[in-house]
Amino acid sequence: MPSQRTDPQAKRGELAILGQIRARAGRSRFPSLALGIGDDCALLRPQPGQELAVTTDLTTCGTHFRLDWHSPESAGHRALARGLSDLAAMGAKPVAAFLSLGLPREFANPTGPWSASWAGRFVDGLLNLARTYKTPLAGGDLSETPIPLADIVLIGSVPAGQALLRSTSRPGDLLYVTGWLGGGAAALPHFDRLSKQRQRKNQARTGGLTPSNIPKHLKSLLDRHLYPQPRIAQGLRLRTRSLASAAIDLSDGLSTDLTHLCEESRVAAEVDAALLPIHPGADLSYALNGGDDYELLFTAAPGARIPRQIARVPIRCIGRILPARKGQPTITLLTPEGRQPVTPQGWEHFR
Amino acid sequence: MPSQRTDPQAKRGELAILGQIRARAGRSRFPSLALGIGDDCALLRPQPGQELAVTTDLTTCGTHFRLDWHSPESAGHRALARGLSDLAAMGAKPVAAFLSLGLPREFANPTGPWSASWAGRFVDGLLNLARTYKTPLAGGDLSETPIPLADIVLIGSVPAGQALLRSTSRPGDLLYVTGWLGGGAAALPHFDRLSKQRQRKNQARTGGLTPSNIPKHLKSLLDRHLYPQPRIAQGLRLRTRSLASAAIDLSDGLSTDLTHLCEESRVAAEVDAALLPIHPGADLSYALNGGDDYELLFTAAPGARIPRQIARVPIRCIGRILPARKGQPTITLLTPEGRQPVTPQGWEHFR
Numbered sequence: 001m002p003s004q005r006t007d008p009q010a011k012r013g014e015l016a017i018l019g020q021i022r023a024r025a026g027r028s029r030f031p032s033l034a035l036g037i038g039d040d041c042a043l044l045r046p047q048p049g050q051e052l053a054v055t056t057d058l059t060t061c062g063t064h065f066r067l068d069w070h071s072p073e074s075a076g077h078r079a080l081a082r083g084l085s086d087l088a089a090m091g092a093k094p095v096a097a098f099l100s101l102g103l104p105r106e107f108a109n110p111t112g113p114w115s116a117s118w119a120g121r122f123v124d125g126l127l128n129l130a131r132t133y134k135t136p137l138a139g140g141d142l143s144e145t146p147i148p149l150a151d152i153v154l155i156g157s158v159p160a161g162q163a164l165l166r167s168t169s170r171p172g173d174l175l176y177v178t179g180w181l182g183g184g185a186a187a188l189p190h191f192d193r194l195s196k197q198r199q200r201k202n203q204a205r206t207g208g209l210t211p212s213n214i215p216k217h218l219k220s221l222l223d224r225h226l227y228p229q230p231r232i233a234q235g236l237r238l239r240t241r242s243l244a245s246a247a248i249d250l251s252d253g254l255s256t257d258l259t260h261l262c263e264e265s266r267v268a269a270e271v272d273a274a275l276l277p278i279h280p281g282a283d284l285s286y287a288l289n290g291g292d293d294y295e296l297l298f299t300a301a302p303g304a305r306i307p308r309q310i311a312r313v314p315i316r317c318i319g320r321i322l323p324a325r326k327g328q329p330t331i332t333l334l335t336p337e338g339r340q341p342v343t344p345q346g347w348e349h350f351r
Numbered sequence: 352m353p354s355q356r357t358d359p360q361a362k363r364g365e366l367a368i369l370g371q372i373r374a375r376a377g378r379s380r381f382p383s384l385a386l387g388i389g390d391d392c393a394l395l396r397p398q399p400g401q402e403l404a405v406t407t408d409l410t411t412c413g414t415h416f417r418l419d420w421h422s423p424e425s426a427g428h429r430a431l432a433r434g435l436s437d438l439a440a441m442g443a444k445p446v447a448a449f450l451s452l453g454l455p456r457e458f459a460n461p462t463g464p465w466s467a468s469w470a471g472r473f474v475d476g477l478l479n480l481a482r483t484y485k486t487p488l489a490g491g492d493l494s495e496t497p498i499p500l501a502d503i504v505l506i507g508s509v510p511a512g513q514a515l516l517r518s519t520s521r522p523g524d525l526l527y528v529t530g531w532l533g534g535g536a537a538a539l540p541h542f543d544r545l546s547k548q549r550q551r552k553n554q555a556r557t558g559g560l561t562p563s564n565i566p567k568h569l570k571s572l573l574d575r576h577l578y579p580q581p582r583i584a585q586g587l588r589l590r591t592r593s594l595a596s597a598a599i600d601l602s603d604g605l606s607t608d609l610t611h612l613c614e615e616s617r618v619a620a621e622v623d624a625a626l627l628p629i630h631p632g633a634d635l636s637y638a639l640n641g642g643d644d645y646e647l648l649f650t651a652a653p654g655a656r657i658p659r660q661i662a663r664v665p666i667r668c669i670g671r672i673l674p675a676r677k678g679q680p681t682i683t684l685l686t687p688e689g690r691q692p693v694t695p696q697g698w699e700h701f702r
Contacts, residue, residue: 014700034402038615039517040440040600041404041507046397051385053392056504058451058494089391100409100451100502108701141502143409144700151451151492151502153407156392166390249391264389349365349495350459 014142020114021099021123025137032095032157033136042138044096044155052095053156053163055086060149063349067148068198069191071208072118074226076125076150082251083154084133084230085294089249091164091239092156094232096138097130099123099152102145118148126152133232164239164298169246169265173299173321176244176306178234179313180224181254182282185290187225190218221281228294233311235296243306247298253291253346255331261297262321262330271319271342272334288333289345365493371465372450372474376488383446383508384487393489395447395506403446404507404514406437411500414700418499419549420542422559423469425577427476427501433602434505435484435581436645440600442515442590443507445583447489448481450474450503453496469499477503484583515590515649520597520616524650524672527595527657529585530664531575532605533633536641538576541569572632579645584662586647594657598649604642604697606682612648613672613681622670622693623685639684640696 022037035043046052059079061067070078080097087094103119110117115124130137135154194209214222231249238244248261254271262269278287299321300306306315324330329341373388386394397403410430412418421429431448438445454470461468466475481488486505545560565573582600589595599612605622613620629638650672651657657666675681680692 017701034511035514035516040437040598041406041443041505041514043441043509043514044403044405045511046401046403048399050397052395052397052403054395054447054449054490054504054506055392056449056451056490056492056502058453058492058502060453060494060496063495086391090394092392096405098405098407098504100407102409102411102500103701105701139405139407141407141409142700143411143500144414145411145500146497149453149494149496149500151407151409153405153449153504154392155405158394160385160396163386163392163394165386247391349493350368350454350456 017108017119017142020120024123024127028136030136033138036136036138042096042098046157049160050157051160051163053087053090053092053158054153055083056151056153057082057086058149058151061147067208068195069208070226071210072121073125073128074208076122077129077227079150079152080126080129081228081230081294083152084135084232085249085251087154087156088231088235089164089247089296090156090158091162091235091247092158093236094133094135095155095157097135097152097154098138099126099140099150101140101142102149103142104146104148105144107148108144158239162239164235164244164247166246166248166261167264169261169267169299169321171267171321171323172302173245174302174317175269175271175297175299175319175321176315177250177277177295177297177318178231178310178315179295180277180279181250181293181295182286182290183221183224183279184228184292184294186279186282186286187222190222221279224279225292228292230294231296231313234313237310238298243304244298244300247296250293250295250297251291252348253289254297255288255342256344256346256348257297259330259344262324266324268322268324268328268330269319270322270332270334275316275318277314277316288342291347368459368470368493371471375474375478379487381487384489387487387489393447393449397508400511401508402511402514404438404441404443404509405504406434407502407504408433408437409500409502412498418559419546420559421577422561423472424476424479425559427473428480428578430501430503431477431480432579432581432645434503435486435583436600436602438505438507439582439586440515440598440647441507441509442513442586442598443509444587445484445486446506446508448486448503448505449489450477450491450501452491452493453500454493455497455499456495458499459495484581509590513590515586515595515598517597517599517612517615520612520618520650520672522618522672522674523653524596525653525668526620526622526670526672527649527651527666528601528628528646528669529582529661529666530646531628531630532601532644532646533637533641534572534575534630535579535643535645537630537633537637538573541573572630575630576643579643581645582647582664585664588661589649594655595649595651598647601644601646601648602642603699604640605648606639606693607695607697607699608648610681610695613675617675619673619675619679619681620670621673621683621685626667626669628665628667639693642697
């Protein structure tokens with residue numbers, strides 16, 4: 001609101017911060033981006049015959065990251081990874097990202113240089129991942145908020161009518177997953193323990209965990225959570241080779257996301273516990289109900305020739321799609337002890 | 352994060368809220384929207400030869416609206432109006448909106464029905480304005496936050512190469528504005544006074560001001576703030592008739608937004624105070640530095656035949672564009688007392 005604030009102590013106003021982000025976002029040319037940061041809107045120039053896939057993901061401190069667990073770089077990386085993972089699930093190629101950033105005043109006006117500030121490091125983590133996937137930061141907004149938060153918008157490109165959907169799976173299809181399950185969530189108890197250790201030693205609590213205070217044997221598990229790799233290449237391959245009949249990304253956990261896919265496709269599914277690619281350090285419960293894996297879950301016709309890996313990420317068949325029947329569970333787990341119904345127990349806000 | 356919460360008291364989870372929003376967003380067909388709410392991404396189908404204009408606006412409680420001033424419907428209307436106004440400034444036609452909504456737990460799990468909840472009424476206010484501009488709500492996200500907030504993404508369509516920009520004004524151009532200035536900000540002291548009156552009478556403080564407690568003679572001024580009308584029709588006309596050489600919307604205040612236009616175009620500007628269309632109830636200072644007007648500020652070549660009104664909104668010439676000169680102010684105000692430099696004093700976060 002336009003009541004004026006004139007605080008002579010304020011070190012860094014909105015325009016200065018936006019200028020910093022604009023400078024860091026760079027001036028590389030991208031064929032699909034006609035106009036980037038600096039006007040009322042950015043301008044995208046879609047290629048003929050392409051549809052644009054659009055997703056927004058709101059990442060908030062306390063819910064999606066914690067100041068004592070996640071470094072600012074990890075928080076920025078994870079915020080962008082969530083959106084890229086949604087593009088991957090549609091088989092879309094990233095075109096542009098937009099960042100609406102909410103910052104408490106002390107995060108916006110720190111004492112040191114921008115690149116050492118929480119916000120500067122958050123943006124750096126985000127831009128590092130954006131560069132990996134050749135995704136320009138094309139715009140956004142900035143506002144004061146009681147906690148740091150970021151809404152990330154990702155826009156991707158996909159030939160018209162060819163996007164992978166949640167709603168197109170059919171009974172008889174086989175069920176596949178990329179990579180490994182459960183690692184993203186199995187890391188959490190370690191963060192909790194390591195953070196409490198630091199607290200007891202009176203070490204800084206708001207910089208997140210850094211490589212120096214993560215034990216070597218935990219690094220791969222914790223990196224799985226801190227720096228998830230969206231499966232863009234895998235989604236693109238599934239789409240261009242017409243391999244998948246339906247797809248969704250695993251952000252909220254297999255039991256929840258498979259339920260979404262089944263509901264949108266009006267089918268049921270059977271998962272074989274013995275076939276789940278459980279991440280080292282995780283267990284069946286994490287694999288079923290943990291979130292933050294950012295793998296792709298997809299279905300394919302029984303005759304489809306699914307490669308055993310795509311871009312060095314393994315692909316595993318974990319079950320099959322069944323007709324939905326009244327009174328029958330949407331998801332059934334096959335275990336040595338027999339068939340068990342699975343209820344969605346992944347992440348849901350406000351539950 | 353995927354740690355599980357199972358609160359038996361919780362009345363309404365994320366999926367239920369998203370279901371409510373999805374139902375309210377409706378199932379109307381829009382030619383440019385191939386797929387709406389319900390998958391990992393929405394799918395837009397741009398028409399051949401069109402560019403897409405994209406803008407994000409983060410609206411937060413305490414900064415952009417107040418629970419004791421703004422009804423939830425007004426907060427939702429204003430959130431969407433900010434984005435639509437950015438599209439108007441580019442001469443773009445709205446194609447789709449996305450809403451990332453942050454809610455405190457008590458806003459998400461109220462005791463009454465969804466349509467009577469703060470979030471339900473916010474979404475209704477937003478969707479009412481969206482219907483006016485035939486803009487489908489095509490997706491979004493939901494998260495728990497300490498204060499209510501909303502990031503609004505607007506996507507519009509504009510023929511390639513024809514968007515109105517901030518950066519293309521030239522010395523010699525004349526400076527125009529749509530509608531009236533200063534009303535959006537001049538309403539604020541009245542909100543303050545009316546809210547304190549209610550407080551003294553021990554009336555509810557969090558429902559915002561309603562028509563019943565706004566005196567009749569203030570209604571038009573206060574509505575100017577509560578329900579701003581984005582100048583979509585005016586932006587489209589300026590673009591299709593090739594009337595404007597540059598444009599920006601007045602969200603932060605004339606002195607700030609004209610400075611943006613001048614900086615991006617590398618020009619200076621002269622504003623004649625006597626020509627400013629000051630809203631009844633406002634004054635010169637509000638007209639120069641108040642925000643929230645959501646009018647269009649544009650420039651046009653001296654020979655351009657600018658209509659006196661577009662879609663019943665008056666268009667006024669308020670000054671002219673000059674070459675930028677070192678040591679000279681970017682904006683000069685002509686008054687009966689002479690020429691005065693104007694510094695940007697509109698809204699800036701973290702200042």
